[in-house]
Amino acid sequence: MARDVLIIEGYLAALATRLPGPRRARVAVLDELRDGLTEAAARHTDSGSPPRAAAEAAVDEFGTVDQVAAAFAGELVTQQARHVVTVLVVTGPLVGVWWLLLLAPTSPAGIPVLPLICVAVLIGLLVLATTGGLTRWVPSAVPRRALAGAAAVVVGCMVGDLGMLTVLATSSDAGLSVLAITAALASLIRLGCGVHLLRACRHAQQALSGDEPISPRRSAG
Known part of the structure; x- marks a missing residue:
């Protein structure tokens, strides 16, 4: 060469x-x-x-x-926030439907984290709205706030999954049916995904602050 x-x-x-x-x-x-x-x-x-x-x-x-790197940091961090939220918005219904099928027939109280999930969804939609094409009508979010919102959505989803798994583990009605196993596996997979996304948010935050080099292998794909 x-x-x-x-x-x-x-x-x-x-x-x-x-x-x-x-x-x-x-x-x-x-x-x-x-x-x-x-x-x-x-x-x-x-x-x-x-x-x-x-x-x-x-x-x-x-x-x-x-x-x-500093010149592109804001743009890339915003895209990271959108990527994180999009992953969770897409996977949310895929995970939630199993828990609804499993717990909702017994009682709405069987889904104690439902309000938290609703808040996480609203924050996620707000991040998407303030970082995309809708910024022509709504104020745009600065990269740091967009990233903080994305991280909050990740934490909310992870708490929701842990809550659902706790309900399943302490419930005497759910049993070990195929539906229960599927719902638990879906949440466990998303918990692993959440850990990866939180790391990506942390690395993006460090890049935005200029604290340390960020290896592309450690960022969310």
Whole structure:
């Protein structure tokens, strides 16, 4: 590989460790920067600079890794918040329907965490509304608040799942039916997903604050 390409790819590799957010969003940013760096290097080469010097000049024009990471942090953190909420909004009904089928026929009191789940859903919808196309009509949320809202939704869903599992474990009526096992497995899977999403939120928060490098392998995909 030519040295000029190595310089650009090395710069992008270092930047990749600083970017938070979903994998697809990070890849799109890196691809955009790669195209820009390649074009800038080509302009310097056309002006008579050697390939290596042209690549170094292009990198200098774009700024340091920390500067570029900070420039994209807000956008990527917002996308991380939307990604987290979307995952939970999509999986929520898939998990909830099993618990409704299992517990609702006995008594509405069999679902003690239902108000908490409703609050989590409302917060999630608010995050989506204030970070997407609806910002033409509603105030947009700053990245930090959007991320905090997403984390709150994750915690609410995890508490809800733990509550449902506790009800199942202490209930004498539910038994070990196929429905009960399915509902429990659904909540256990979402609890594992919730831990992963909370870590992604924490890493995104650290990237937004500039506290430490964020490895893309540790971010939510």
